[in-house]
Amino acid sequence: MNALSRIAYPIAGLLVIAFVWEASILVFRIPTFVLPSIPSIAVALWNDLPALLAGLRVTLYEAGSGYVLGGVAAIVLALVFVLMPLVERAAMPIVVAVNSVPVVAYAPVALVALGMGSASKIAMVALAAGFAVFVNAMNGLKAVDPAAVNLLRSFGAGPLRTIWTLRLPAALPAIASGLRVAIVRSIIIAIVAEMLGAYAGLGQIIYLATQQVDFLRVWAAIVLASAASMAIYGLFAWIDRRLVWWK
Amino acid sequence: AEAVSVRLKWVAQAQFAGFYVAKEKGFYTAEGLDVTVNPGGPNLNGETLVASGADHFALAGGIENLLASRAKNLPITGIAMMLQRTPSAYVAFNDSGIKSPKDFKGKKVSTFFTGAHNTLYAVLSKFDVGANDLSVVPQAVSMAPFIDRQIDVATVMLFNELNVLKARGVKDFTVFRAEDYGVSFPSDTLIVNEKLIAERPKTVQAFLNGSMRGWKYAAANQEEAVDIVMKAASGLDRNHQLGMLAEYSKLMVADLGTSQGIGAIDTAKLEAVRQSLVDRKVLDANVKIGSALEPKFWNAVPVEYKKP
Amino acid sequence: MQGMTDPASDAIIELAGISRTFGGGADRVVAIDGVDLRVGRGEFVTLVGPSGCGKSTLFNIAAGLADADPGGEIRFGGQRHAGRDLLGRVSFMPQRDLLLPWRRVIDNAILALEVEGMRRAEARAKALAMMPEFGLAGFERHYPHQLSGGMRQRVALIRTFLFERDLMLLDEPFGALDALTRTMMQRWLLDVWQRHRRSILFITHDVDEAIFLGDRVVVMTARPGRIKMDVAVDLPRPRPAHVATSADFLRIKSTLLDAIEEESMKSFTMAGH
Amino acid sequence: MQGMTDPASDAIIELAGISRTFGGGADRVVAIDGVDLRVGRGEFVTLVGPSGCGKSTLFNIAAGLADADPGGEIRFGGQRHAGRDLLGRVSFMPQRDLLLPWRRVIDNAILALEVEGMRRAEARAKALAMMPEFGLAGFERHYPHQLSGGMRQRVALIRTFLFERDLMLLDEPFGALDALTRTMMQRWLLDVWQRHRRSILFITHDVDEAIFLGDRVVVMTARPGRIKMDVAVDLPRPRPAHVATSADFLRIKSTLLDAIEEESMKSFTMAGH
Amino acid sequence: MTRGGILALQTATILGCLAVWEAAARIWGGPYSVMPAVSAVLADMVVNHAALARGILRTLTETVLGFAAGAAFGFLAGAAFAQFRLLERLLLPLLVVSQTVPVIAFGALVVIWFGNGILSKVVIAFYLTFFPVTVNTLRGLMSVDPQRVDLMRSFGASAWTLFWRLRLPFALPAIMASLLLGVSLSLVGAIVGEWFGDTVGLGIMLVQAMYAENMPRLWSIVVACGVLGAGLYGILAAIERRFVWWGREL
Ligand SMILES: Nc1ncnc2c1ncn2[C@@H]1O[C@H](COP(=O)(O)OP(=O)(O)OP(=O)(O)O)[C@@H](O)[C@H]1O
Ligand SMILES: Nc1ncnc2c1ncn2[C@@H]1O[C@H](COP(=O)(O)OP(=O)(O)OP(=O)(O)O)[C@@H](O)[C@H]1O
Ligand SMILES: Cc1ncc(C[n+]2csc(CCO)c2C)c(N)n1
Ligand SMILES: [Mg+2]
């Protein structure tokens, strides 16, 4: 697939969405406060752009920081677990339990403990993004041919070396897949966390606009968030394709 | 019976006791209605739900929210005002040196940007404090930032956050009521879709009759009302709910609420609010109170259903 | 668990009473059962036996990769060892090539060197020099999936040879090679062995190869694997190609074939159990 | 693209001018280059050639799994075919066993039958009957990772034999087997071939095996693979084991060895390019 | 290590963590601390057990239904994309777009389109679940060993057979990983869904406790969520260990 079609198909897809959107407004007579027309959203986006971009910056900062923090922590944790099976045995139930609490359930705790600033959002994003990466990393690190592990051990390779030379490269596709799913989720979690209480960010803008019945602004903020997520996802998909170079 | 639904502005709690009581006591059935009470939640907006027809009625936000909705041509109309007085107030610790809203100047003040911020600005303007003279930040969920003194002044709902502070044993703080400075922003508007008014005015009347009756009963029988609410939404803290209903009732029966009845539409107050919003340029001058509210249904509610 | 040294022994490795059982219940398989085997310093021992008799299992134990059932004893360099101590001290070539799909040929070849900590450039230079001799010149930058079966095996061979240890355990290292490539690899191996005085334990299915290469040929029984026969090959070295037609060679071969045949037949007659 | 029938030909498969190039630029490898090869109906043709010369590549093309470079022609049963048409019409055993790790031995064995749509119970019964003959009795319920290398290969063999087609393509089917097991498998194969009049194309590295089994032995050149030599083996069948010491056999063997040696050497001298 | 030993180790770890928590809460925490003592949380759970049980049951139902729908759709989409690459190129980007939209911003739309009942919660749980399943199914199906594909094709396997006999088993480990993730997301979806107007469920109890700043209550619900999530995760993990034990071979 060449670069052109890689862009062309999503754009074709977006055009289809746009068409269905506008058509259903006309056919089903959907009022603007339920589904505004695309041009009116575009106008709102344009008019509010400075404020929205400022919000986006905050959201991306929180999402990015949390993502990096959570991603790194998840991979490190997965590596530790693979390195030390006893630790894995002991700690896995705790990790599963902590991870099984939906991030939104931590939101109140995070807000009260870490305040309404960025710290609480970063913590929540780290937790959510980390889990996605962790599950895939564990899966990838463990799905290694045991015979290959034995070969490396016969060369005198210790557990660290085995991880670096064998498990990590073998797990790369799975980790990349986790990272890819996690990045979009990071942005959403940041927005959701902001909706529950924040000083700034797209989520806060969306929450306030909802309360103040400024539906065009809600849509403009969401379109901006989606566009940013798409762009970042595209970038990651591109990197991901590079990662699995040997196939 | 005719099925209709009402959307609350928040999750089930004593703030909405009247609707639950009316349902439980058969006041709606007596009017020939089968009412579903739909709770709200974060990111739900009663104005939109009623405008779209998803719900027939809603207990929506303050009058400023209704005016803003009208400015955006949402086909909704207010038919009653539950709170005759501003439900919000401001708290500051005594040792902060803040003695009056004038002292908010240069301080960090948090408030709900859900409409309550308009009240704050109106209070401040009484003291010639401009928006740029202090730092106003959004307030959410928790009073912790205030208790931990990260914030100098916080906003409280008289029927909710203030009770939370008291229950937690927080002392030595002063409450600044907007009302005390002549800022009266009636709140908790009961709204209905325009189309329903046009097509089924009897239904609107029936719903309002039952609701007012329910509210009157709830205000008069608070213990029982809270029990009814708690049956609808288990897991609530009873004492907290009792406190909520007590305060809520006070705001409800204040001013016209006493003289004319619960839910009265105080046009003079509303006009003052409208003017302050227009002055601050957050509302288009073309939006008139008359186009946003329709008092005829409330006027037709039998007096014994609404007069406390 | 390193015990006392036994100066009397000049064996590099000595296995005594080694057994290994897999699974339990209905699936229980006794792979090897009380194997005693020693390889002297500088000795080239070849190991033959019917398919599935436990040769690879024995190798895994000798390389320190798998534990034997309790009761046996492994001595390495005269000292008693628990299996794991041997990791990194034995140059082991497994039956499957186990090339890493994400590494180019050259980087698969230097895997052991990398583990040892050699600088990559240096290791690559060393491996690069061996490529032509192994018929892989021009394929250094290919990935394993772009190679033929025999080429993959040769990459695994280079990888093993670059991991220079006193004892080499080679599990059918030439199985996928054609006759001539195999002959060339044999020459190469003998050369390395003689020049560096390595000790080699070598599994093969080719009796000719076993005799041609070995100082001794050890025959294993059908499963459960035991040592059935241990034949010294007293042919002078270097052995020319036509040694395979010599009377001595043929005599040994026929002894071995009889032994193997007897054992192989068991695998099939046991069959009807 | 099925063309007209050529009644004059009694070949089951005929390859004409088949080439295959991999990669491009610096990595370009011409694996095979203009191969002409025909296998007659009921004929047993063995194919030998240096490692990496393109034998497996040729098989993949003949089985319909890979496309040849444009220009060549494949005729199957007298009709011209595009490669893919041959899928499902040729019994193909690849060089690697490719057992499915999640299936038990018995279920790996019946894979082809299952694909054909046979009822599982029936297919299992068929496979079960073959287990003892392949020395796998008692291992039906094991998983592939619990088997030795040679046992895995035998499971792959059963899988192939159960897929009964007029043409069999076997890529080093006995590579991992010991001498005797190999002999037994050879007998088995010859039996199937003769009883059912199958046609077989068989890759091996063992020249003895090539001569012992084949009606013709085809020798390929070093890469790029071409047909170097096509030797008819006019030894009467059934061939006893000791045929390997007969003068005719040895004559053919020496011809072949010379040819292979010449080609193999190229792989290594080309090396220094 | 024996089964019993592992269990003992795990129990000890959990009890140890709880003990540290309790001690820390008693030393540093007050009655309104963000982290109340374990004992306080337990006491609240006892007091509130009836509501808690009702909440768990409701949320569990929503989660399971949403998860089942999401897993099924995610799998079908991934399988369809693997089979028809054109479909993938056309539609996968749209699914990606869908995942960039924060649903909870659309409370009103969800209510307008899916009503106030359980359906709207299930839809949101579904919406959060299906994407990782789609991605991993696609990835798992595409990463199948090409030589094994060739072998099956040589047996004349149809695309259908190839899928059931080879691609699917090969992809199962990756699919299972996504289900483990998906079940947690499904729970998130159910909880968030309850915020759109409901009276029963852990999500709504969470909101109530949150705005009343009732920390022991909040934690008792967090614990309930954790138990629920861990239970669902545990069931899936057990299924994985039992049925999808094969990894990959080089
Ligand atoms: N992981 C395992 N689990 C169960 N049984 C096993 C396992 N590994 C090997 N076995 C069994 O042990 C026996 C010996 O296997 P091994 O691989 O040592 O044979 P081998 O002599 O190397 O055979 P080949 O010549 O075919 O490679 C076989 O019967 C095999 O089924
Ligand atoms: N997918 C591929 N990409 C690039 N090159 C390939 C690929 N497959 C095979 N080749 C090249 O084609 C040549 C022939 O390979 P093939 O597997 O046909 O050899 P072979 O005769 O079967 O060898 P062997 O006896 O070692 O199995 C080799 O040089 C190999 O590197
Ligand atoms: C008019 C009005 N504004 C703010 C609050 C305080 N409050 C209670 S719940 C909640 C979340 C909003 O959805 C907030 C901010 C209130 N009770 N009423
Ligand atoms: Mg073996």
Ligand SMILES: [Mg+2]
């Ligand atoms: Mg080959």
